[in-house]
Structure formats: structure tokens, C-alpha cells
Amino acid sequence: MVLLFLRFLFRKLRFFGSSCLSHKPEGEYHEKQSDECKIKTRLQKSLDSIKDSLGNSCDVKTHTFKFGPEKRFSGAIVFIDGLVSSSTITESILRPIVSWQPIYKLGFSEDELADLVSGELLCAGEVTKVSLLSELTLGCLSGDTAILLDGCPFGLVVSTKGWEKRNVTEPQAETVVRGPREGFTENLRTNTALVRRKLKSENLRVENLIVGRNTQTDICIMYLDGIADPKVIETVKYRISGLDVDSILESGYIEEYIEDAPFSPFATVGYTEKPDVVAARLLEGRVGIVVDGTPIVLTVPMLFIENFQTTEDYYTRPLYASLVRILRFIGYLITVFLPAIYIALINFHQELIPTTLLFTIANAREGTPFPALLEMMIMIFAFEILREAGIRLPRPVGQAISIVGALVMGDAAVSAGLVGAPILITVAITSVAGFLVPAQNDSASLLRLIMMLLASFAGWYGVSMGFLAVLLYIGSLDSFGTSYFDGFAWSTNLQDSIVRMPLWSMVRRPKDIARNNLVRRRFFIPPLRPHSHDDNDDSEREG
Amino acid sequence: MSMRLFKKTAALGILISILAGFSGCWDSKEIDTIQIVTGVGLDKAENDEYVDISIQIAKTSPSAPGTKDSNGNGDSKIILESSKQTILEGVAELNLNNSRSPIFHHNQVLLISADLAKEGITEYLDAFMRDREARLEVLVVIVDGEAKEMLQADFEQEKVSGIFLRRTIRLLSNVTPEYSVRMIDLASRLRDESISPVATLVRLEDNDDKKNLLVEGMAVFDSEGKMIGNIDADEMRGYVWAMGKVEQGRVAVECEYGRAAFQIISMDCKRNVKLNEKGQVNVSFDVDATLNIGELRGFENLTPSELISHLIEETEGEIEDTIKGTFQSMQDLGADIYGVGLDLKRHHPKQWDKLKDRWEDYFSEAELELDVNVRIPGTGQIKKSLEMEDGENES
Numbered sequence: 001m002v003l004l005f006l007r008f009l010f011r012k013l014r015f016f017g018s019s020c021l022s023h024k025p026e027g028e029y030h031e032k033q034s035d036e037c038k039i040k041t042r043l044q045k046s047l048d049s050i051k052d053s054l055g056n057s058c059d060v061k062t063h064t065f066k067f068g069p070e071k072r073f074s075g076a077i078v079f080i081d082g083l084v085s086s087s088t089i090t091e092s093i094l095r096p097i098v099s100w101q102p103i104y105k106l107g108f109s110e111d112e113l114a115d116l117v118s119g120e121l122l123c124a125g126e127v128t129k130v131s132l133l134s135e136l137t138l139g140c141l142s143g144d145t146a147i148l149l150d151g152c153p154f155g156l157v158v159s160t161k162g163w164e165k166r167n168v169t170e171p172q173a174e175t176v177v178r179g180p181r182e183g184f185t186e187n188l189r190t191n192t193a194l195v196r197r198k199l200k201s202e203n204l205r206v207e208n209l210i211v212g213r214n215t216q217t218d219i220c221i222m223y224l225d226g227i228a229d230p231k232v233i234e235t236v237k238y239r240i241s242g243l244d245v246d247s248i249l250e251s252g253y254i255e256e257y258i259e260d261a262p263f264s265p266f267a268t269v270g271y272t273e274k275p276d277v278v279a280a281r282l283l284e285g286r287v288g289i290v291v292d293g294t295p296i297v298l299t300v301p302m303l304f305i306e307n308f309q310t311t312e313d314y315y316t317r318p319l320y321a322s323l324v325r326i327l328r329f330i331g332y333l334i335t336v337f338l339p340a341i342y343i344a345l346i347n348f349h350q351e352l353i354p355t356t357l358l359f360t361i362a363n364a365r366e367g368t369p370f371p372a373l374l375e376m377m378i379m380i381f382a383f384e385i386l387r388e389a390g391i392r393l394p395r396p397v398g399q400a401i402s403i404v405g406a407l408v409m410g411d412a413a414v415s416a417g418l419v420g421a422p423i424l425i426t427v428a429i430t431s432v433a434g435f436l437v438p439a440q441n442d443s444a445s446l447l448r449l450i451m452m453l454l455a456s457f458a459g460w461y462g463v464s465m466g467f468l469a470v471l472l473y474i475g476s477l478d479s480f481g482t483s484y485f486d487g488f489a490w491s492t493n494l495q496d497s498i499v500r501m502p503l504w505s506m507v508r509r510p511k512d513i514a515r516n517n518l519v520r521r522r523f524f525i526p527p528l529r530p531h532s533h534d535d536n537d538d539s540e541r542e543g
Numbered sequence: 544m545s546m547r548l549f550k551k552t553a554a555l556g557i558l559i560s561i562l563a564g565f566s567g568c569w570d571s572k573e574i575d576t577i578q579i580v581t582g583v584g585l586d587k588a589e590n591d592e593y594v595d596i597s598i599q600i601a602k603t604s605p606s607a608p609g610t611k612d613s614n615g616n617g618d619s620k621i622i623l624e625s626s627k628q629t630i631l632e633g634v635a636e637l638n639l640n641n642s643r644s645p646i647f648h649h650n651q652v653l654l655i656s657a658d659l660a661k662e663g664i665t666e667y668l669d670a671f672m673r674d675r676e677a678r679l680e681v682l683v684v685i686v687d688g689e690a691k692e693m694l695q696a697d698f699e700q701e702k703v704s705g706i707f708l709r710r711t712i713r714l715l716s717n718v719t720p721e722y723s724v725r726m727i728d729l730a731s732r733l734r735d736e737s738i739s740p741v742a743t744l745v746r747l748e749d750n751d752d753k754k755n756l757l758v759e760g761m762a763v764f765d766s767e768g769k770m771i772g773n774i775d776a777d778e779m780r781g782y783v784w785a786m787g788k789v790e791q792g793r794v795a796v797e798c799e800y801g802r803a804a805f806q807i808i809s810m811d812c813k814r815n816v817k818l819n820e821k822g823q824v825n826v827s828f829d830v831d832a833t834l835n836i837g838e839l840r841g842f843e844n845l846t847p848s849e850l851i852s853h854l855i856e857e858t859e860g861e862i863e864d865t866i867k868g869t870f871q872s873m874q875d876l877g878a879d880i881y882g883v884g885l886d887l888k889r890h891h892p893k894q895w896d897k898l899k900d901r902w903e904d905y906f907s908e909a910e911l912e913l914d915v916n917v918r919i920p921g922t923g924q925i926k927k928s929l930e931m932e933d934g935e936n937e938s
Contacts, residue, residue, distance in 0.1 A: 366575060368575070371573050
């Protein structure tokens with residue numbers, strides 16, 4: 001009864017949370033601007049209004065020039081210094097236009113001139129004809145170059161993006177021993193290209209959205225047409241396009257705005273820094289969200305099991321991969337429950353500890369000033385502090401931190417009699433086990449504290465209630481229409497769950513994600529044995 | 544705040560209070576506020592109404608480097624004593640005058656002095672069986688002498704004699720499970736009139752300045768829980784072998800050719816109980832033993848086949864004598880430690896009903912038929928002793 005009630009309660013709480021935060025888009029903002037300024041026929045007027053809207057920023061460059069027969073036409077280019085590649089501007093815009101000498105026809109209308117410039121003169125890949133000043137400025141702000149021609153009510157936006165960007169490097173957070181080492185960069189196009197290089201499929205779709213009033217961030221939604229569930233795609237598009245926010249600086253912003261359970265310690269949106277991971281997830285029917293300006297790419301829907309899957313599970317052979325995956329599950333359980341179990345045993349259930357071990361622990365506890373809970377809290381906080389310090393500090397200083405952490409806080413605390421050695425060992429195992437599942441480090445640190453509190457005032461009873469509550473809570477979560485806990489359920493295919501079966505035996509995609517297109521491959525194909533191949537040859541020869 | 548949210552908050556509040564209310568906050572004990580009891584001893588008090596209780600507590604001392612006691616190898620246990628009419632009162636008194644409360648979960652042994660046991664142990668077991676903390680798996684050991692002295696004794700291997708006793712008896716029970724008598728075994732035997740209770744009997748041996756533990760055998764109780772006698776170490780073998788399922792141990796024989804010692808590979812005993820025409824209880828033990836030659840002294844003039852058949856004969860006789868001897872002395876005591884009555888009850892319940900009131904007498908008059916069968920399949924890693932002659936053995 002109590003459990004059912006708990007489940008009910010969690011669901012309700014979650015719904016309440018999400019209904020509070022659901023955002024109703026107010027779409028009038030963009031339309032208001034659109035009336036204001038069309039591009040003027042007079043060149044100088046247009047330039048003035050562009051200068052007006054961009055202010056007097058020093059990095060906005062304009063350049064007017066005369067061209068055509070007898071230099072009778074005049075035009076101007078506008079761009080932002082630093083965002084553009086100046087060689088592209090010179091080579092593909094200025095040189096062809098300025099050196100243009102028409103030989104057959106001299107009478108142009110202004111309309112025709114614009115078409116002629118874009119169609120025949122420019123040597124650029126992407127030229128857009130725009131009529132609104134705002135579009136023109138947006139083009140400039142994204143690194144394109146705007147061309148204005150005197151007497152022509154249109155502008156041309158030529159793609160000249162060419163800012164300084166980081167190279168494709170090995171990701172810091174997700175390192176691998178075996179597998180591709182390239183990671184995403186801050187450049188949207190590079191990122192989509194990296195995924196496309198993995199998936200040379202005609203079904204790979206990349207759709208663009210622009211979010212953020214001030215940041216005007218480009219966001220790409222990637223999916224494999226025919227595999228991804230259209231409902232999920234629809235939901236993602238709806239949730240992102242409905243956003244009316246000031247800024248999107250990182251994919252974390254998007255994640256917070258679109259996730260199903262905003263107050264949950266468990267992330268319901270997956271993220272990765274590696275193109276092969278995104279490719280694999282797209283192939284399972286997930287949708288990727290690439291945000292400009294960050295190397296972190298989001299994928300939805302996310303299942304709880306994804307925290308325990310790493311790329312290397314699929315690149316190493318299945319037996320070892322399964323062993324490591326089981327280790328990860330155990331590691332997660334240890335990192336959440338070990339301190340709580342320790343406290344419960346020490347404070348409530350001394351009878352459950354083997355006698356000799358109890359003596360050892362009792363000896364160690366002798367003379368330590370604090371109760372077990374406080375001792376544990378101190379050590380865990382100390383560890384979290386060290387970890388946080390280690391992340392933020394530059395590498396050479398980080399080494400010093402680890403020495404201070406290991407020697408001073410560990411050894412000295414024990415020999416000074418401030419904490420018992422068993423507590424230190426427990427904390428050490430807890431924190432090291434936590435690193436087995438880095439994706440769930442945040443939820444583990446939170447749950448660990450809750451479990452410790454429960455254990456300290458209700459013993460094993462508290463820990464088991466806490467465990468049940470967490471289990472029910474995870475079970476009640478959803479991620480983009482998929483139950484978060486799927487992947488452990490018998491109804492789904494368990495080939496890639498607690499153990500990883502050989503790749504050739506996984507003929508189906510995950511049932512809950514690629515709902516419409518389950519069959520990866522029609523047949524179960526074990527690898528060919530080398531001698532069976534020889535046998536065939538022999539029989540053919542004899543025949 | 545909407546009504547629904549209010550309801551949810553209220554429900555959550557109720558849940559949390561249930562969690563807090565049903566839990567045992569008051570059971571929480573920091574480990575440095577308890578003391579771990581490793582042995583309890585009961586002795587006869589001067590006043591007949593009273594019983595002397597001594598509790599052995601393993602002393603905890605900080606073992607962390609830098610805080611080590613200078614006398615680290617000093618006394619590692621504390622003995623608390625009190626004398627009260629009931630055990631509970633005695634423990635309560637100990638609780639009062641102490642900075643730490645004793646926990647009995649890890650009690651290793653319950654020692655009862657033989658003097659006290661002779662007056663009956665039933666009433667003393669009661670407190671330990673009722674207490675939630677005390678375990679029914681605790682070993683019950685009868686001490687020939689003072690239980691308190693046993694608790695105070697320092698032994699070489701283990702500083703804490705409670706643990707020492709438990710480990711010693713554990714090791715003994717490798718020979719046969721009969722050696723380790725837990726509280727629950729004793730209690731169930733006490734309740735059952737068809738089998739007499741036994742408990743391990745130990746003695747403290749003074750050996751210059753060193754104390755030695757001596758396992759003397761078993762104390763035998765009557766159905767009221769009074770100790771009426773004991774089985775000594777020699778008789779113990781007869782008891783153990785008759786109970787069967789022996790997996791370790793030695794058999795030694797001496798004959799005109801020399802002396803031989805055997806390892807027991809396995810020894811099993813099938814028992815059969817029936818009533819003969821005269822109304823007498825007829826017990827037949829069917830012992831099946833597999834032995835391995837462990838040591839030979841003498842036997843120079845025998846060929847291997849002669850040797851083996853001779854040894855079989857000798858060992859069969861030895862086993863038979865031993866079992867018979869023990870059985871006889873138990874009959875004299877009138878204590879059915881074998882559970883012959885139990886067999887009778889199981890296989891012939893109607894006849895048991897007639898006999899059960901005077902079972903001790905019937906058991907004393909019972910007739911024992913013994914059939915011992917020994918196999919000696921192996922001679923160990925060598926075939927003949929160094930002193931044996933070559934040549935004739937080859938044929």
C-alpha cells in the first residue's frame with residue numbers, strides 16, 4: 001500500500017513540477033521588428049540604418065566601392081571583423097565585382113543588377129537575397145558578408161564565415177583506450193560534419209532552429225529518418241522551437257528547458273562529447289541536439305541504462321564488456337549505499353558484523369571524538385571538496401591538491417585520532433566506485449547523503465525504504481515518452497542491458513526508442529569460422 | 544497553494560513521520576558506547592539462592608598508529624562480576640555501574656561450572672533463550688572448575704578466552720559435529736525425553752605459569768537438566784563413533800606384532816532399534832569404517848595381505864570394544880545420549896508410548912548388538928615400512 005502510494009506521490013510531484021515550468025511561447029516578438037525597416041533603395045540610407053542598429057561598434061566594417069562599366073554602379077559590403085575570412089571577401093566578392101567589364105549589354109535595371117551580381121559575379125557557395133535589414137544584420141552577426149547595391153531594394157548575404165576555431169581534439173571527459181579519439185568542437189558545422197562522417201546515410205536529417213533572443217544560437221536537430229520515432233522528433237522540435245529565452249550559451253541551457261523531470265537528481269537528457277556515441281545513439285533511434293558554441297551534444301530519449309553503457313563496451317569483446325558493465329552497476333550501488341550501510345551496521349546492527357571485524361572497527365572507533373554519521377559526513381565532504389578543487393585547478397596545482405588530500409586529510413586525520421580508519425576506507429571505496437559511472441556522479445552524491453541520513457536515524461530499515469523510494473522514483477520517470485527505467489524490463493530486449501550480448505546477436509534495436517523500425521538486421525549472423533569457408537571451397541572444387 | 548498540492552505535501556509529511564515513527568532511533572548505539580560481550584560464565588554462589596555471573600568483555604583499544612598504548616599487549620579483556628538471584632538482575636546491575644552497555648550479540652560461549660550444572664541448568668538457560676540479543680547459536684560449555692577462572696585465563700593463541708574456546712571447539716567439531724553443543728541443541732535435547740542432553744566439558748589446566756585448556760569430553764545430563772556424569776576422552780571416541788558421520792580422527796591398536804595408528808577416512812554407523820519378544824530393547828549398531836594406515840611400528844614379518852587382514856581384525860575389535868565400553872557406562876548412568884529412544888519413537892511410536900515413562904530403566908537394560916566392518920584400502924604414500932623386509936612382498 002505504502003509503496004503504491006509513494007509511486008503515486010512521485011508521479012504527482014513530478015507532474016506538478018513540469019506543469020509549473022511548461023512555457024507558453026509568446027511569438028509576437030519577432031514579428032514586431034519585421035515592419036520596421038526594409039532595405040532602402042538609396043545605399044547611404046541603408047548603411048546608415050545598419051550603423052544605427054549595430055551601434056558604433058568598432059568591429060563592424062563597411063566598405064563602399066564603385067564598379068561596372070565606367071564605374072557607374074556603386075555598392076557596399078558590410079561585415080564584422082574577426083568573424084569573416086578576409087581572403088574569401090577579397091577573392092570571391094570584391095575582386096569579381098570590381099573587375100567586372102560587361103561586353104554585351106549595358107542597360108540594366110537595378111533588380112537585374114542584383115541577380116546578375118549573385119548569379120554571375122560572386123564566387124561564393126552560399127548567397128541569399130534578403131529584403132529585410134534585420135536579416136542582413138543577423139547575417140553579418142553570424143559571420144556572413146552583406147552586399148548592398150545602390151538603387152536596389154535587396155541585399156545579398158554571402159557566406160564568408162571564417163573565425164578562429166579550435167581543432168578537433170581528443171575529448172577530456174570521455175577518454176577511451178580503444179575507439180575513435182576525436183571529439184566535438186565548439187563549431188556547429190564541424191560537429192554536424194563529424195556525425196555525418198560516421199553516418200553516410202541519405203536518411204540522416206539535420207534540421208536547423210535558432211533560439212535565444214540575444215544569442216541567436218543555431219541549434220541542429222539530427223536524426224535518422226525512418227528509424228527515429230516521429231513523435232519524439234516532433235516533441236523535440238516543439239519543445240525547442242517554443243523556447244522564448246534570452247540566451248542559449250551551452251547545451252545545458254537547452255537541456256534544462258526541455259527535460260521531463262526538472263527537479264530530478266537523474267538526468268533525463270543524455271549528453272556526450274564524442275561523434276561515435278552520437279552516431280550510435282542516432283542508429284538506435286534517438287534524436288541528437290547539436291548546439292552551436294559547445295562541444296557537448298544532447299541526445300534524447302535517455303534511459304537510465306545509458307549511464308552504464310560506454311562506447312568501449314561495444315568496441316571490446318562481449319565477455320569482458322559484460323563483466324565491466326556488471327562492475328559498473330555494483331560500483332554505482334556501492335557509491336550510493338556503502339556509507340549508509342556502514343552507518344546502519346555500526347549504529348544499529350552490530351550483530352550483523354562478524355565478531356572479529358567488529359573488534360577491528362571498535363578498536364578504530366575507540367577515542368574518535370565524533371559520532372559515526374558526523375565522521376562520515378566530514379570525510380565525504382572533504383572528498384567532495386578535494387574533487388571539486390581538483391577539477392577547477394590548473395593541472396600542476398592539482399597535483400599538490402592530491403598530495404594534500406591523500407596525506408594530510410587521510411593519513412593525518414587517522415593518526416591524529418580524528419576519524420577511524422574504517423571510515424576512511426569506506427569513503428575511499430565509495431568515491432572510487434563513483435568514478436565507474438561518471439555520468440551519474442551528481443545523482444550519486446545527492447542520494448548518498450540522503451541514504452546516510454536515513455541510515456543514521458532508521459538503520460537498515462531506513463536504507464531499504466530509501467532504496468525502494470529511489471527505485472520507484474526512477475520507475476516513475478519518463479524521457480520524451482519513453483519510460484526511464486526501460487532497458488531493465490523483461491518486456492524490452494535485454495541483450496544490451498546488464499550484460500552486452502555479441503553484436504551479431506543484436507538483430508533488433510531497443511524496443512522503446514526505435515518503435516517503428518525495430519529490425520536492425522533480418523537474421524542472426526554469427527561470425528564465419530575460418531575453416532567453414534575452406535570447406536565450402538573444397539566442396540565446390542570437388543563438385 | 545492549491546488543494547492538490549496541499550494534499551500531496553500532507554501525504555509526504557505523513558510518510559516521513561511514519562518512517563521516523565516506525566524506525567528504531569532509540570536503538571541507535573554508537574559503537575564506543577557499547578562493550579562487546581565475548582563470554583558469560585555462571586558459577587555457584589555462596590548463597591544457594593544466588594548465582595554468580597561473570598561477563599567477559601573484549602577490551603577495545605585504539606590501534607591506530609601514533610596512539611598506541613605503551614602496554615599494548617596488556618590485558619585485553621575485562622571481567623565484570625555480579626551475584627544476583629536471576630541472571631537478568633545480575634546483568635542489570637552490571638549495566639548500572641558501567642560507562643558502556645554490554646551487547647550480547649557476539650557472545651561466544653556460555654560457561655557453566657560443573658558444580659552449578661549438577662544442580663540443574665534449565666533455569667539458567669531461560670534468560671538467554673528469551674533475550675533478543677543473545678543468540679541460540681552460542682556454545683554451551685561446562686567447566687570442570689570455576690567458569691570465572693576460565694574467562695580470566697590468558698591463552699597463548701587468543702587473548703580473549705571466549706574466542707579461544709569457540710575456535711577450539713569449532714576445530715574439534717571437524718572431527719564430529721557432536722563436539723559443538725549450541726544452546727539450541729541443548730535446549731531441544733532438554734525438551735525431548737527420548738535423548739539425553741550433553742555439553743562439552745572442559746577444564747583449565749595449570750601448567751607452571753601457563754594456562755592450558757583441556758577438553759575432557761562431554762558432560763551428561765538427565766532429563767531435568769542436572770549433570771549426572773561425564774564421558775571422558777576415551778569414552779568420547781566410543782560415543783563419537785557410534786554417532787556416525789565421522790570424517791576425521793585416529794584409531795590406534797596394539798597387538799603382538801606391534802603398534803598401528805590409523806586415520807579415519809570415513810566412519811558411518813547405522814542404528815536399528817527394536818523390541819524383542821521379552822520386551823527388551825534391542826539396539827544394533829552397524830559400523831562401517833574406512834581407515835587409512837597412518838603409522839606402523841613393528842609388523843616386520845607380515846606380507847602386505849596378511850598385514851591388512853590382521854589389521855582389519857584388530858581395528859574391528861578395537862572399535863567394538865570402545866563403542867561397547869561407552870555404551871555400557873552410559874547404561875550405568877541411565878543416560879541415553881545416543882538418542883536410541885528417538886529412533887524408537889520414530890520407528891515404533893506405539894511401543895515408545897508404553898516405554899517412555901520409564902525409558903531410563905529400559906535403556907539401562909537394553910541389549911547392544913554391534914557389527915563392525917572395517918576397510919583399509921590404502922597404506923598411505925608408502926607400501927611398507929623401512930624396517931620391513933623386501934623380497935617376499937614383491938610376489
